[in-house]
Amino acid sequence: MAKIRVGVVGCGAIGSEICQAIDTDEVNGHELDLGMELKVLIDNHPERIERLCKSLRKKPDITKSDSTGLDEILEEVDLVIECASQAAVREFIIPTLKKGKEVMILSVGALLCDPGLLEEIERISKDKGCKVYIPSGAVAGIDGLKSGAVGGIQSVELTTRKPPRGFEGNAYVQKQGIDLSSITNEKTLFVGSAKEAVTHFPENINVAASLSIAGIGSEATKVRIIADPATKENVHEIEARGEFGALFVRVENVPSIANPKTSYLAALSAIATLKRISHPIQVGT
Numbered sequence: 001m002a003k004i005r006v007g008v009v010g011c012g013a014i015g016s017e018i019c020q021a022i023d024t025d026e027v028n029g030h031e032l033d034l035g036m037e038l039k040v041l042i043d044n045h046p047e048r049i050e051r052l053c054k055s056l057r058k059k060p061d062i063t064k065s066d067s068t069g070l071d072e073i074l075e076e077v078d079l080v081i082e083c084a085s086q087a088a089v090r091e092f093i094i095p096t097l098k099k100g101k102e103v104m105i106l107s108v109g110a111l112l113c114d115p116g117l118l119e120e121i122e123r124i125s126k127d128k129g130c131k132v133y134i135p136s137g138a139v140a141g142i143d144g145l146k147s148g149a150v151g152g153i154q155s156v157e158l159t160t161r162k163p164p165r166g167f168e169g170n171a172y173v174q175k176q177g178i179d180l181s182s183i184t185n186e187k188t189l190f191v192g193s194a195k196e197a198v199t200h201f202p203e204n205i206n207v208a209a210s211l212s213i214a215g216i217g218s219e220a221t222k223v224r225i226i227a228d229p230a231t232k233e234n235v236h237e238i239e240a241r242g243e244f245g246a247l248f249v250r251v252e253n254v255p256s257i258a259n260p261k262t263s264y265l266a267a268l269s270a271i272a273t274l275k276r277i278s279h280p281i282q283v284g285t
């Protein structure tokens with residue numbers, strides 16, 4: 001069978017894990033059997049492409065630092081993975097879908113922050129008959145939420161708990177006059193809708209966006225953000241209630257070594273989605 005030809009936009013923490021998984025067809029000694037080949041790498045920092053290429057057995061045919069000539073490049077791929085930034089979603093995903101190619105989006109926060117983008121992506125992918133894959137990222141429980149949403153969900157609440165230094169430089173926290181260095185017990189920094197959370201806590205938006213899209217939307221999804229000096233990990237707890245009953249999921253995320261803001265699970269969930277694309281048996285909703 002012909003290999004699925006992949007283009008990756010973003011050679012940072014997540015992009016590097018994805019490319020190495022495609023290149024070696026394994027993660028930590030666990031075989032993947034993806035049947036994919038890396039054809040294109042794009043990053044607006046060329047030195048990051050170079051560094052990543054050095055770690056790969058088979059170098060991609062095409063490397064680029066911007067989207068010029070994208071139309072021709074897209075001839076060479078079957079799937080484009082965006083793991084770069086919110087801006088890259090509109091810049092690369094829309095042209096890829098228009099070309100009739102499939103896509104995976106990691107910067108899922110863009111789908112809440114960029115007005116009309118989610119609807120545009122949905123319309124083009126329907127027209128072209130292409131799939132848009134959004135991995136679960138740094139959270140678990142998306143499967144139960146999707147199932148529950150079919151029968152009706154009354155509430156979805158996300159509680160995110162991080163060490164106080166995880167909020168350093170956050171403008172909303174500064175405006176509230178909160179001194180992060182003086183926090184000795186857990187302190188709630190924010191309670192509100194996912195839609196509001198996106199504005200005040202951009203570093204938390206991907207998780208809030210995935211849950212909103214899978215469940216009951218960004219206005220009805222409630223978010224609580226806590227600075228907790230007792231935790232080392234980024235902890236996400238999801239509580240949902242609906243016709244099915246209730247679910248409670250807690251993930252204690254180990255940060256990625258390359259980018260501490262990103263959880264290792266986010267990269268693994270992208271690789272697991274690649275397995276989903278290439279394997280005949282699909283387990284989970």
Ligand SMILES: NC(=O)c1ccc[n+]([C@@H]2O[C@H](COP(=O)([O-])OP(=O)(O)OC[C@H]3O[C@@H](n4cnc5c(N)ncnc54)[C@H](O)[C@@H]3O)[C@@H](O)[C@H]2O)c1
Pocket residue numbers: 009010011012013014015042043044045048065066083084085086087088091106107108135136137138139206207210258259261262263266
């Ligand atoms: N879905 C989730 O749960 C989840 C979890 C963690 C991170 N993310 C998101 O995934 C994305 C990647 O995360 P990361 O930790 O790998 O980030 P990173 O900063 O380590 O790497 C991103 C790379 O993309 C490149 N880049 C950014 N914008 C670009 C553009 N417009 N064109 C070309 N290259 C561009 C940067 O130069 C960088 O090398 C981020 O947007 C992040 O918010 C999602």
